Amino acid sequence: MPRLKLSIDGIPVSAGPGATILQAARANGIDIATLCHLKGLIPAGACRICIVEVAGGRRPVPACATRAESGMVITTASERLQAARRQIVELLLAERNHQCPVCVMNNNCELQAVARRFGIDHVRYGFIAPTLTVDISHERFGLDHNRCILCRRCVRVCDQVEGAHTWDVRARGTASRIISDLARPWGESGSCTGCGKCVQACPTGALFEKDVQGTRKGTLCLEKLLEWRRRRTR
Amino acid sequence: MGTSVMGNNIDAAENLPDYPELKQLLGRTTLPGHELIELLHAAQQQYGHLDQPLLGQIARSLKLPESLVYGVASFYHAFRLEPPGRTRCAVCTGTSCHIKGGTRLLEQLQQLLDPACGGSSGDSRLSLESVRCLGACGMAPLVRIEQSSTPARLYSQMTPDLTLNLLQSAMEGGLPPGEALAPVRLLGPASQRIVLANCGAIDPDSLASARAAGAYTALEQSLRRMSPDQVCGQIRDSGLRGRGGGGYPTGLKWELVRSAPGKRKFVVANGDEGDPGAFMDRTLMELDPHRVLEGMAIAGFATGADHGFIYVRGEYPLAARRLRAAIAEAESAACLGRNIFGTPFTFQVRVRIGAGAFVCGEETALMASIMGRRGQPVIRPPYPAQHGLWGRPTLINNVETFGCVAPIILKGAAWFSSIGTPGNNGTKVFSISGDVTVAGVVEVPLGTPLRQILEMAGGVTGGDFKAAQTGGASGGCITAEHLDIPVDYDSLTGLGTIMGSGGMIIINDRRCMVDLARFFMRFCQSESCGKCTPCRAGTEQALRLLDALCSGEADLEQLERLEELCHLMRETSLCGLGMAAPNPVLSTLRWFRQEYLDHLRNGHCPAGVCRRGAAPCRD
Incomplete structure (x- = not known):
């Protein structure tokens, strides 16, 4: 299967088929903060710290539990996301x-x-x-x-x-x-x-x-x- | 601990009390491990409550981890882990009961009787608890009294004195006869009814009576004269949208399940009517169970499913009993079950009883509950249409949606789409209660003005019209200036509320909107599954802020904090419960902001409802 091509924070990245947004980001040196995620476990998407915006989507999605798709345009650190993350940690x-x-x-x-x-x-x-x-x-x-x-x-x-x-x-x-x-x-x-x-x-x-x-x-x-x-x- | 694993088990087994009946209860299960909730219901009925040794025995019998069994039993409010009192008094805390003083009644009883909320008094003679809306909103405020010797009885228009008298006579063994069942009044013109057409006109316990009114003719017609694609096409062309609140096009959903790969598929009817103040689905399931079953079977034929589950709210025992009886009777008459009407089509329906969790109305939580797990939502996608029950494609519709299916097949898509407004076809059932002359159920074409619906319930009582709360804890309110809007999915969304499943609470001008918002937030806080942070911690913090507002201790900054929290929950919660939890607050803030400002420090409650320093029971 061909590799997925998407954009994260304006950087074009590629990811293997089936990769999550988090995997795609981390493999390309873009770090997204997580809490309930642990490599090797089935993602729960529960803490909501790793939320990212996908262009065209109505609401932010958890990067740990959302599959990356070709053509996705993802923002990981907008003002809105950072504010929401701060609120969640608080x-x-x-x-x-x-x-x-x-x-x-x-x-x-x-x-x-x-x-x-x-x-x-x-x-x-x-x-x-x-x-x-x-x-x-x-x-x-x-x-x-x-x-x-x-x-x-x-x-x-x-x-x-x-x-x-x-x-x-x-x-x-x-x-x-x-x-x-x-x-x-x-x-x-x-x-x-x-x-x-x-x-x-x-x-x-x-x-x-x-x-x-x-x-x-x-x-x-x-x-x-x-x-x-x-x-x-x- | 590694070294003592065996030792512990052997010791434990020797000291275990014996549960001889458990084996018998186990024998009835067909999907061991997945019928945990069914077994817990049966065990509770047998033994009164579920203590640790019993749960351990159940875990061993079903070969499930002990922590999983305990996690499930403690998740659902219907399961008692402590022995209850011999007399159990439950105060309904539905929306209608709340605005008519149910919550205050509970508080007063607590002070008078002093068992902790949800617990039992020290001598185990009496336990006092709060109960989610029993769907008997016309009787508000409502009290249910249960004794082991007698079935549950309902008492309407209760006050602390009346309740104490009742409890006194109950403990002396002379409980006056209350209502065994909550009666439902059908309001409005009968000619407009489609879903409820047979309700009240047939005997719900008799298949013959239902058949005489046309039950299962649509199913027979589909099986004999139509292809599954044609059935899907009819539903799609009718423009039917999901009646559970989402408003998703039903035909589209059916086609998604139909085209999903897989041999084994499931149909699920969602009858977990959890919204406080809603009793439409109860009405339909109790008065015309065959209509729902027929709709499910047609859906099974159209999507290629041969098994169905109907998930009935635990608070509706009559609905569950009638559905079970209806299934048995229909199967013996070849209207359901194997080779329906002599055709190769087979469709078996099982009833699943909920256990007191509002979140189970959410489809992924509903499926978890059907499979005997904690009702915790999981992330979508994958959607149930691809990956549902046991990983198979699953169609989930509300029971009212299934109630629309048979008439569409019989009378055609064109007929159905001619009713209602463009994009909002057909009729909708509403349960109307609160400050109205007669509480009951109406079925009207979508787009009927709110004023007309209100008139069918005899108008407002106790004051002037202030607002109509729609969509329950996930909805918002409609104010007097919008009384003439056509009630359909789109116009209500435009007003910042939702149609939801159809519960409608009329509120007069002597009620406090901040108190109402707090009521719904308290509901969401105690119904949150606790999985995602914004919903678990956010509803708790929002409730504290609303408590502060209601007791006159909040300042403007805290009001801002509340709004900020509401937006966080809406944006980042995992499932619909958390996303919609802030809606009543945001809606009342939009239309009644001044009331919030009046409640700030040094202010007052304009309606005189909120008391200073009141600490409400947190269920």
């Missing part, structure tokens, strides 16, 4: 407790990085930040709901890569919480294999390793892992 910062100085992921956090990138120095919405529980029942890991942004990367990596489906989401709307098994403490989970992929996949300090000097999070490359697995099963 909403996330106000939703739970994101006090960076006292977070295990300080300076390693994707939410913090995105906020810094968009120059967010204050939040215009009221802080909701309910006091939520911290689950440290697991031998090696912990779950702090106060830092969770509900990107569901943990849910997806556990289901799609590890195949355990230990995680899911309870309830809905603002009451949504990440749960393991029947909303039981993580340490009692019968399905968790203790692989730690969820911890690696978590963009914030919601899932963390206990008793580790400095964090070892963010070292997981799912693409390499999947490639290794494919080689092994071949």
Whole structure:
């Protein structure tokens, strides 16, 4: 199949068939900020940080979950998009407790990085930040709901890569919480294999390793892992 | 944890309570794993509520992950994870009930009875909850009382005192007889009715009665004398547009599914009428179930589908019962099922019961729910016409759209397109309630002026006409100066509202529009699935801003923040719920901006509805 030819921010780029807008952009050195996206997982299009404008489209679309098509004219950083992204990050910062100085992921956090990138120095919405529980029942890991942004990367990596489906989401709307098994403490989970992929996949300090000097999070490359697995099963 | 996986399971299995009936309930399922919601309904009916051991047992029986089962059970409001009180009192919080004091009634009862909202009182004798619109808007404010020994009963025009008296006598075992069912009044001239033509004229429990009124003749005619292409052509030429609110050309949708590659296809009828204050679909499904089934079968023939699902709102038990009975009777008479009318065409319909989630009206969430998952929308494209239920091409139409099909086949596309206004053909069913003399259902040609529809309901009561709210939580309002506009898809869009599924709430000049906007935002906030940020966090923040407005604590900057949030939600939300959630706010801001300004700090509520410092229940 021929390669797709499209334009992103005025730059003509090409992409392989089936590529998403995000893949096409990143392959050509144009970076689009993301949060719920993680290479190797099925895109959810949930956080809405990666929205881009496609000429002729009525509304912005998520770059992570929209297929690139030949002839598309894409804008990734218009004033309107930047304003919307800032608003979305502000909403996330106000939703739970994101006090960076006292977070295990300080300076390693994707939410913090995105906020810094968009120059967010204050939040215009009221802080909701309910006091939520911290689950440290697991031998090696912990779950702090106060830092969770509900990107569901943990849910997806556990289901799609590890195949355990230990995680899911309870309830809905603002009451949504990440749960393991029947909303039981993580340490009692019968399905968790203790692989730690969820911890690696978590963009914030919601899932963390206990008793580790400095964090070892963010070292997981799912693409390499999947490639290794494919080689092994071949 | 790796080392104790086996150990945990064995320990857990030994301590499990036994659920002997579960096996029997499981035996009834044909698509195990995908009938999780059906099984949860059945298990709740059997055991009263769904506790953790039971959910664990269900997960093991269906071979599903435990977290998935818990995630589904906790997503839907109809499922109780805690034991309910022996007497369950539910206050309807639909739009009509709200404007007539339902929300305040709930607050007052909460203060008097003091169980937390949605929870039960400590001694488990009584539980108080709020319930989504029961589609009985003529009875507002409405209270439903259920006891394990008796079926649910409805009580109309309730006050705190009356409700307390009722609960007192209920707990003493002498509940006065209320209405078992919410009656529906058909208003307006019968001669104009197409979809509802048989409603009230036939016995909905009898196929013979329906057949005598012409049911299944259109299906027989299509099967014997027409090709699928001809049927699609008739629908396309009739100009029928989706009656669920989108207004997408139905014929086009049918042709998309017809031309989609694949052997196995599905037809889905969307009867998840979630908009507060809408009860058109309930009327049709309860009073003429065969009409919907016939439309679905014709659609199946036209698109090449042999299976259909009809998704009925959980709050409409009668509709589900009648549809199930109608399917069974029609199958035994070869009007549905295998080899319909002796032809090779086979079409089987299954009823799926919703579980209290407004978002399931969105088509991708609806499909997730049919497949037994959390009702979370997924990104389109791919559209259901290409990639729907179980990845197969799927046609999804509203039940009223299916209700239009048989008359079009019998009387022709030209006849149908001669009714209504150009581009807006046929009739539309509206449910009209709120501040009107008689609440009920009307069916009028598209383009009928609002004033005429209002007259059919006997005009405004309690004051002068202020606004008509259309399209429910996704819509907006029409003001007095536009009373003479023709009501159709295009003119309403021009006024910044939508026709939606057809719910219409009339509001008199003693109601507060800011309070109404807050009511709809509260609805969207509690119905948001929580997947995308703008809808989950945006509705919460917008609701807080509206709360501040209503309690006189907001300033101009917060009003600006609210508008900004509304635009964000509209532009960037994942699905229709989030995109449309700000509509009632934007519409009331457009037409009643002064009321918002009056509510700012040091101001007042012109209608005297909003109270200072009131903390409403968040469901």
